[in-house]
Amino acid sequence: MGEIVIQIDGKEVKAKEDMTVLEAAKSVGINIPTVCYDGRLEPYGGCRICSVEVETRGRKNIVVACVYPVEKNLIVRTRTEKVDKIRKVLLELFLAHAPDSPILQELAREYGADKNRFEKETSFCILCGLCVRYCAEVKKKNAVGFIDRGTRREISFIPEIAAKECWNCKECFPLCPTEALQAAYVFTEALTSSSPNFPESEK
Numbered sequence: 001m002g003e004i005v006i007q008i009d010g011k012e013v014k015a016k017e018d019m020t021v022l023e024a025a026k027s028v029g030i031n032i033p034t035v036c037y038d039g040r041l042e043p044y045g046g047c048r049i050c051s052v053e054v055e056t057r058g059r060k061n062i063v064v065a066c067v068y069p070v071e072k073n074l075i076v077r078t079r080t081e082k083v084d085k086i087r088k089v090l091l092e093l094f095l096a097h098a099p100d101s102p103i104l105q106e107l108a109r110e111y112g113a114d115k116n117r118f119e120k121e122t123s124f125c126i127l128c129g130l131c132v133r134y135c136a137e138v139k140k141k142n143a144v145g146f147i148d149r150g151t152r153r154e155i156s157f158i159p160e161i162a163a164k165e166c167w168n169c170k171e172c173f174p175l176c177p178t179e180a181l182q183a184a185y186v187f188t189e190a191l192t193s194s195s196p197n198f199p200e201s202e203k
């Protein structure tokens with residue numbers, strides 16, 4: 001795989017042709033915040049917190065760094081006024097779902113996001129998809145998935161699969177940036193507590 005040179009925040013960065021902007025930045029220690037990114041999973045581009053400004057052939061655009069591929073002579077700016085504003089508003093929207101999330105609170109401090117700007121949402125889930133994708137791509141179990149569409153979109157455990165697979169796995173729990181996942185599991189567990197597959201200690 002060939003190497004190309006791009007510029008990130010004024011610094012020349014050598015990147016492999018198949019890298020994303022996020023990977024190229026990471027390779028030289030430049031931090032771009034992420035919420036839905038996990039290096040073990042296929043790029044998703046769901047949360048948009050990693051938005052950056054790119055300039056190519058004189059044109060500036062805001063793109064999602066975790067899915068945007070590097071290209072020769074690309075100029076990347078990770079902290080412009082516009083970029084910071086986008087991150088701030090996104091964080092305020094996420095905090096309406098999960099105001100006590102430590103990950104979101106830490107980012108909120110950095111970008112001056114106000115957790116009370118938007119009306120509280122009933123769901124804790126910010127639809128980052130980490131749990132769904134981890135279970136499907138790494139564990140190959142599909143025990144948790146998205147249900148409904150639009151504003152009603154939510155994650156849900158599939159009780160029949162969860163009863164067999166989840167009680168001794170739970171590897172997705174620490175991936176969740178909010179408490180939504182654990183709560184959904186506890187709920188599923190309660191629904192299926194009569195199932196012989198949930199051991200006594202887990203009920």
Ligand code: SF4
Pocket residue numbers: 124125126127128129130131132155175176177178180181
């Ligand atoms: S439950 Fe957590 S990990 Fe799963 S999609 Fe929602 S916020 Fe992301």
Ligand code: FES
Pocket residue numbers: 033034035036037044045046047048049050051064065066067
């Ligand atoms: S980390 Fe890039 S879109 Fe979520």
